[in-house]
Amino acid sequence: MESLFRFSALAEKMHPSPIRELFRISQQPGMISFAGGLPDPDTFPVAAFAACADILSRDGRTVLQYGASEGYPPLREAILDMMLGRLGYRPAAGELLITSGSQQAVDLMARALLDPGDVVVLEAPTYPGTLHCLRNAGARFALVPADGDGMQVELLPEVVARAEEATGRRPKLIYTVPDFSNPSGACMGLERRRRLVELARELGIPIFEDDPYGRLRYAGEHLPSLKALVGDAPQVIYASSFSKVLAPGVRVAWTVAAPELIRSMVLMRQGEDLCTSTVTQALVAEYCVRGLLEEHLGLIVATYARKSRAMQAALERHLPPGAARWHRPQGGFFFWLELASGSSRELFERAVAAGVAFVPGRAFYPGAAEQVGGTLSGDHFARLCFTFADETAIDEGCRRLGGVLGGAA
Amino acid sequence: MESLFRFSALAEKMHPSPIRELFRISQQPGMISFAGGLPDPDTFPVAAFAACADILSRDGRTVLQYGASEGYPPLREAILDMMLGRLGYRPAAGELLITSGSQQAVDLMARALLDPGDVVVLEAPTYPGTLHCLRNAGARFALVPADGDGMQVELLPEVVARAEEATGRRPKLIYTVPDFSNPSGACMGLERRRRLVELARELGIPIFEDDPYGRLRYAGEHLPSLKALVGDAPQVIYASSFSKVLAPGVRVAWTVAAPELIRSMVLMRQGEDLCTSTVTQALVAEYCVRGLLEEHLGLIVATYARKSRAMQAALERHLPPGAARWHRPQGGFFFWLELASGSSRELFERAVAAGVAFVPGRAFYPGAAEQVGGTLSGDHFARLCFTFADETAIDEGCRRLGGVLGGAA
Numbered sequence: 056m057e058s059l060f061r062f063s064a065l066a067e068k069m070h071p072s073p074i075r076e077l078f079r080i081s082q083q084p085g086m087i088s089f090a091g092g093l094p095d096p097d098t099f100p101v102a103a104f105a106a107c108a109d110i111l112s113r114d115g116r117t118v119l120q121y122g123a124s125e126g127y128p129p130l131r132e133a134i135l136d137m138m139l140g141r142l143g144y145r146p147a148a149g150e151l152l153i154t155s156g157s158q159q160a161v162d163l164m165a166r167a168l169l170d171p172g173d174v175v176v177l178e179a180p181t182y183p184g185t186l187h188c189l190r191n192a193g194a195r196f197a198l199v200p201a202d203g204d205g206m207q208v209e210l211l212p213e214v215v216a217r218a219e220e221a222t223g224r225r226p227k228l229i230y231t232v233p234d235f236s237n238p239s240g241a242c243m244g245l246e247r248r249r250r251l252v253e254l255a256r257e258l259g260i261p262i263f264e265d266d267p268y269g270r271l272r273y274a275g276e277h278l279p280s281l282k283a284l285v286g287d288a289p290q291v292i293y294a295s296s297f298s299k300v301l302a303p304g305v306r307v308a309w310t311v312a313a314p315e316l317i318r319s320m321v322l323m324r325q326g327e328d329l330c331t332s333t334v335t336q337a338l339v340a341e342y343c344v345r346g347l348l349e350e351h352l353g354l355i356v357a358t359y360a361r362k363s364r365a366m367q368a369a370l371e372r373h374l375p376p377g378a379a380r381w382h383r384p385q386g387g388f389f390f391w392l393e394l395a396s397g398s399s400r401e402l403f404e405r406a407v408a409a410g411v412a413f414v415p416g417r418a419f420y421p422g423a424a425e426q427v428g429g430t431l432s433g434d435h436f437a438r439l440c441f442t443f444a445d446e447t448a449i450d451e452g453c454r455r456l457g458g459v460l461g462g463a464a
Numbered sequence: 465m466e467s468l469f470r471f472s473a474l475a476e477k478m479h480p481s482p483i484r485e486l487f488r489i490s491q492q493p494g495m496i497s498f499a500g501g502l503p504d505p506d507t508f509p510v511a512a513f514a515a516c517a518d519i520l521s522r523d524g525r526t527v528l529q530y531g532a533s534e535g536y537p538p539l540r541e542a543i544l545d546m547m548l549g550r551l552g553y554r555p556a557a558g559e560l561l562i563t564s565g566s567q568q569a570v571d572l573m574a575r576a577l578l579d580p581g582d583v584v585v586l587e588a589p590t591y592p593g594t595l596h597c598l599r600n601a602g603a604r605f606a607l608v609p610a611d612g613d614g615m616q617v618e619l620l621p622e623v624v625a626r627a628e629e630a631t632g633r634r635p636k637l638i639y640t641v642p643d644f645s646n647p648s649g650a651c652m653g654l655e656r657r658r659r660l661v662e663l664a665r666e667l668g669i670p671i672f673e674d675d676p677y678g679r680l681r682y683a684g685e686h687l688p689s690l691k692a693l694v695g696d697a698p699q700v701i702y703a704s705s706f707s708k709v710l711a712p713g714v715r716v717a718w719t720v721a722a723p724e725l726i727r728s729m730v731l732m733r734q735g736e737d738l739c740t741s742t743v744t745q746a747l748v749a750e751y752c753v754r755g756l757l758e759e760h761l762g763l764i765v766a767t768y769a770r771k772s773r774a775m776q777a778a779l780e781r782h783l784p785p786g787a788a789r790w791h792r793p794q795g796g797f798f799f800w801l802e803l804a805s806g807s808s809r810e811l812f813e814r815a816v817a818a819g820v821a822f823v824p825g826r827a828f829y830p831g832a833a834e835q836v837g838g839t840l841s842g843d844h845f846a847r848l849c850f851t852f853a854d855e856t857a858i859d860e861g862c863r864r865l866g867g868v869l870g871g872a873a
Contacts, residue, residue: 059670059698060634063601066576069731089787093530101524108517115510121502155564159737165619166600167475187735191575192472227470261468290470302528304742315470322478326596328568330739333713335741 065191069405070130072183072418077403083410087452090412090438092388095338095362095444098355099302100347102371107341114337122333124321126153126309127318128234130340134309137343141269142293142311149314150287152321155331157267157296157308158184160320163327164263164292164310167319174218174226176260178206179431180261180419181393182237184263185230196421197226198431203382206231208251215258217428230259233281235268235387238419238438242385245278252291266295267308270352272386273360282311289313297339300352301390307331307339357443359388362449366390366441369450373457379437390439391416399437402459411455414438481592481827486812490821496861498848500820501646501797505768506854508711509751509760518749523746531742533730535562535597535718542718543718543727544753550678551702551720552692558723559696561730564740566676566717567593569729570639570737571704572673573719574604576728583627584636585669588840589800589828591646594674595641605830606635607840614652615640624667626837628706630703638669642690644677644796647828647847651794654687661700662695662833671716675704676717679761681795682769691720697724708797709761716740716748730801755826768851771858775799775850778859784868788846790818799848800825803869811868 081088098233103187118127120352125131129424130150136362139145153429161184171193177185179198189196197218199206229253233243243251255262264281281291289312296308309318324330343350370390379392394420396403399415406412416436444452490497521526527536534540540560548554563569569592578584580602586594588607598605606627608615620638628637640660642652652660664671673690695705704729705717719729733739751757776792779799788801803811808824815821825845832839854860 059668060485060577060722060723060728062728063575063579063582065579066728066732069728071731075734085580096525096529099524099528101521101528104528105517105520105524108514108520111514111517112510114503115514117713119508120505121707121712123726124580144744148522153740155737157734162736166472168469168472170472170474173472181475188861191732196631242769253592257725259468298530303530304526304528306737306741306743307741313469315467319471319475319478325481326563326567326593326600327571328564328715329593330715332709332711332744332745334715334744338743394634429764 059150063331065193072187073349077412077414080407085447086407086412087410087444087455088412089293089441089444090414091443091453092440093149093443094299094303095358095442098358099247100351103347104302104338104342107338107345109333110337110341118333119416120339122330122336124324124330124416125151126331127333127336127340129344132334133340133343136313140282141280143279144424146287146311147314150311150317152317153331153336154308154310155306156298157265157294160186160294160308160310161185161188161263161265162191162322164316164322165189165194166323167316168176168227169194170443171220171393172224174217174222174224174427176211176214176218176226176229178231178236180238180416180433181230182232182265186236186421190316190425195222195427196425196427197428201236201239201241202429203241205233205236205241205247206251208254210255211251213426215260226260229255229262231262232265234266234267235271235384237387237415238389239391240384240387240389241382244414248281248284256290258320261292262291263292266293267299268387271359272355273356273363274385287317288315292316296441301339301348305446306341306408307336310431362441362446364448365446366439366453369453373453375461377462380422388442390441394435398434400434402437405459405462406422406456408409409455409459411452474602478715481596481651486821487822489816490580494819495816495821496819496822496853496857496864497851498850498861500852501821502852504767504851507764508772509637509756512748512756513711513751516747516754517738519746519750520743527742527746529742531739531745533733533739534560534739536742536745536749538753539745542749542752547720550689550692552688553695555696555720556723557724559720560721562725562745563717563719564636564715564737565672565707566705567597568701569717569719570597570674571596571600572732573701573725574598574603574664575732577589577636578603581631581633583631583633583836585620585623585627585635585638587640587645589591589647589825589842589845590639591641591674592827599834604631604836605834606837607835609646610645610650610839612650614642614661617656617663620660620663621667623837623850624669629693630837635669638664638671639674640671641674641677643675643678643687644793645821646796647798647823648800649730649793649796649798650791651687656694657687657690661690665699670699670701672701672703675702676708677796678704678710678814680765680768682765682772683794700740701725709764710748710751710757714744716745769849771855773857774855775862782863784870786867787869789790798853799850801846801848803844803846807843809843811846814868814871816867818864847849
């Protein structure tokens with residue numbers, strides 16, 4: 056029977072994310088999964104967070120009512136205070152928007168700025184959720200390759216020029232995760248940060264700095280965010296989230312950007328979901344106001360530092376010499392393995408048969424048809440998440456992976 | 465200085481909702497506001513809801529983690545059970561999606577079904593939030609006028625034919641709030657419901673039934689929802705929400721529709737905000753599972769029935785004879801006044817000066833340029849919300865309004 060529905064062109068083009076399918080596979084009994092980019096639930100501050108629920112009695116008439124699209128005032132204040140440290144200045148009220156996860160920040164920004172066919176510059180590899188949001192707005196992608204030091208920013212003018220030549224359009228945005236990129240774990244060096252801001256200014260293209268992992272550094276010194284380098288200049292749009300430092304289930308994130316862009320994102324959101332749940336915003340605000348977040352960050356950083364060392368050691372111990380290489384991440388959630396030979400998708404099939412799962416690199420690149428001015432693919436890479444599994448599982452999972460890689464050699 | 469941002473065509477077309485501006489005005493000191501469509505915060509079950517927070521300890525590892533885009537399983541079960549009563553059948557799991565407010569349901573459905581320029585059939589007047597969502601997807605509007613008995617469904621074939629003639633496109637959707645429409649308060653009669661389903665089937669156009677107020681009936685008998693008339697046939701997409709029966713601050717709503725549409729909406733949402741906060745879903749689930757919702761509904765219905773009687777009495781008492789007419793609402797949140805003469809926008813200015821605010825009717829109609837196949841406008845109507853103000857304020861506000869209307873006569 057023919058469908059009653061006539062789907063939009065966008066919906067017709069969409070396919071279930073291959074990552075979702077991988078997650079299903081990775082949940083088979085006995086499987087050790089390095090696939091999902093999930094926080095360790097053992098780090099969730101369950102009791103402390105639940106104790107914050109007395110705000111639901113104390114401020115019930117406010118938290119149960121509709122809230123402003125811009126966010127719940129006490130949470131806005133807590134975030135503005137917190138931003139002083141990360142951005143080097145306390146943003147003005149008009150620069151802040153609270154969103155339901157930073158995924159929504161990318162979505163609202165994309166709807167505010169992009170027309171179908173517009174070009175976004177991405178570092179490659181990049182986060183598939185961002186690809187999904189931008190794709191929903193009809194974007195095409197120009198890729199700047201990244202290495203262990205992040206986006207190779209010296210290539211930016213050439214990538215922009217090629218994209219313009221191919222499409223006749225100046226790219227509208229540069230998207231980057233400078234601190235501990237998902238999937239590569241790379242942290243952009245200070246010189247590159249300065250150069251990126253300078254080049255983007257010359258090119259007249261705003262930068263979207265996605266910073267979910269910035270405070271999760273396990274080694275080395277914190278570097279200034281791109282936003283900190285430009286202050287309140289409109290050039291950098293900054294987004295961060297409570298998902299990785301507190302808990303993803305709260306779905307609370309925020310964006311700091313020029314007031315004219317924030318106003319446009321607010322208008323978009325009034326036609327999308329009105330506001331983030333005041334209930335969950337109030338719980339997070341209470342958690343911050345009680346000083347619990349700073350305390351909790353210490354525990355998270357210590358836990359993930361240990362797990363990242365465990366994965367480094369396990370990879371060194373179990374992977375056949377020369378089978379893969381990687382940069383040891385200084386923060387974030389991921390190892391990004393470059394295979395000496397073979398496709399990571401094929402390796403994935405054999406790894407799953409041996410009881411260990413990861414995400415093949417291809418997921419972190421746009422499809423060839425979506426790329427303009429050149430094509431990159433990540434078929435010889437694999438993303439391993441070290442935050443979710445416990446240390447015994449990390450060792451055993453790497454042992455299984457090593458066995459499969461050895462068998463392939 | 466020129467802006468760094470090049471906004472999308474959609475963003476360029478957007479303007480702050482006139483309703484937001486009205487809300488600001490209506491919050492001036494001493495103002496009695498019938499403007500916002502807000503629940504009475506005195507009805508919020510503050511203590512009972514806060515007591516549900518022990519779920520945050522009991523199930524903390526789950527509720528703080530990322531959740532499925534389709535929703536938190538215990539809440540899904542509670543909603544499916546609840547739907548048996550309203551829809552006459554218990555929907556299958558694949559028919560249900562939990563969203564962040566029903567605004568998001570309209571947004572996701574619009575992104576799944578509409579291409580820019582597509583036509584949606586609306587009853588006029590209609591909810592401005594829906595206009596905003598549909599506009600974000602590039603929709604144009606064909607209007608079927610409503611009266612005190614809801615959409616005048618016999619006009620539907622003609623409206624569809626005119627829209628097709630004007631645009632060359634068959635409308636993709638019919639949007640309606642059959643139970644206690646926002647703003648008109650009208651409840652569609654049973655015969656019209658049957659006829660709407662029949663006509664829409666013949667026309668091959670799916671119906672989106674938005675049902676936030678269905679359980680808030682203060683007089684008369686409950687009528688079957690459109691969805692109940694067709695069961696699990698794909699023809700009716702049904703959406704409802706906890707905003708009006710529990711509290712808007714939770715931002716939890718749901719959609720029941722054919723699995724192929726739900727799948728498409730889930731894909732869209734994975735590029736929008738991933739999932740609704742598990743924290744707030746868990747609190748709502750706990751509230752339902754403890755049987756508190758059914759108990760609470762009794763209180764809400766009793767409170768709003770009283771307030772609606774108070775407004776009816778106050779309007780009869782204070783409005784000059786013949787200055788306005790209205791149908792007494794049997795449920796929902798609103799009175800919809802048709803002025804005998806003059807523009808409600810002009811009346812608004814004078815009413816605000818006298819210390820009472822409402823929403824002029826024009827806000828509930830698309831702009832003339834967005835309408836196809838004919839143009840309707842609501843300039844001689846006014847929406848008065850009776851749920852937010854207390855009974856003394858309701859009387860005094862209607863007295864002020866009567867004074868202004870009398871002065872105009």
